[in-house]
Amino acid sequence: MAEPRKPTSSSIAARARGLGSARHGSGAWRAERLTAVALVPLTLWLVASLVALGGADRAAFVAWLGRPLSALLVILLLLAAFRHTALGLQVVIEDYVHSAAKIPLLIATHLLCFAICVAGVLATLSIVLGR
Amino acid sequence: MRPCSPNIQNYRPQLTSVLSIANRITALISTVALVAFVAWLVAAALGPVPYDALYALAASPIGRALLVIATFVFFLHLCGSIRHLFWDAVVGFELRSIYVSGWVAVAASIVLTAAAWLVGGFFKG
Numbered sequence: 001m002a003e004p005r006k007p008t009s010s011s012i013a014a015r016a017r018g019l020g021s022a023r024h025g026s027g028a029w030r031a032e033r034l035t036a037v038a039l040v041p042l043t044l045w046l047v048a049s050l051v052a053l054g055g056a057d058r059a060a061f062v063a064w065l066g067r068p069l070s071a072l073l074v075i076l077l078l079l080a081a082f083r084h085t086a087l088g089l090q091v092v093i094e095d096y097v098h099s100a101a102k103i104p105l106l107i108a109t110h111l112l113c114f115a116i117c118v119a120g121v122l123a124t125l126s127i128v129l130g131r
Numbered sequence: 132m133r134p135c136s137p138n139i140q141n142y143r144p145q146l147t148s149v150l151s152i153a154n155r156i157t158a159l160i161s162t163v164a165l166v167a168f169v170a171w172l173v174a175a176a177l178g179p180v181p182y183d184a185l186y187a188l189a190a191s192p193i194g195r196a197l198l199v200i201a202t203f204v205f206f207l208h209l210c211g212s213i214r215h216l217f218w219d220a221v222v223g224f225e226l227r228s229i230y231v232s233g234w235v236a237v238a239a240s241i242v243l244t245a246a247a248w249l250v251g252g253f254f255k256g
Binding site for chain 1: 159165175182202205212219
């Protein structure tokens, strides 16, 4: 049997890489729960609002979204929902993707979630501020 | 490829395991719904032409069917996640509580979906 090689500091770093960072391991987990708590009232409010709008035409939808409170809550919902989505998708990818595609997929997921979120926020702002 | 646990071919489906994977599947479908909502916001910001085009798509029979499914899927994820938040606080971990909350989540999702679509005017419009 070959003598086990003494681990070097670089081989220890290679083994630990991607397995989580020291002392900050629960950050993503906590953020996913925090956004979940925020999303319970926010999404219930959104569904109730859309139900009340009941298939509104653009004028009615813009009038609703143009109210400062509606716009504020929609923007808060978008921020919480896309953070929650990015963190959730990250867990799914980490659970099921074990190939070289994992890291690029994680990067793409976070960037896409951020980009789509910004698009939604800008659209909301343009309606509530511009018009 | 290591064998996965539980072995899916031999594992008898039960409420706990079905709702467990359902929370993940409903999360993925809710992501699509969330992106669709952003598309709705962007269309509204761009003007009447894109909004009316998206509206026609949503109001079509397939569009409405997808919206009803999305509503149920979203409520199931919401109710399932509320269970998870309680479990994170170490509440409701007894086997009986887990089954009761599981069936409550399923029933509540059905009731909330029905309420949303019966109260809302989207089917009438």
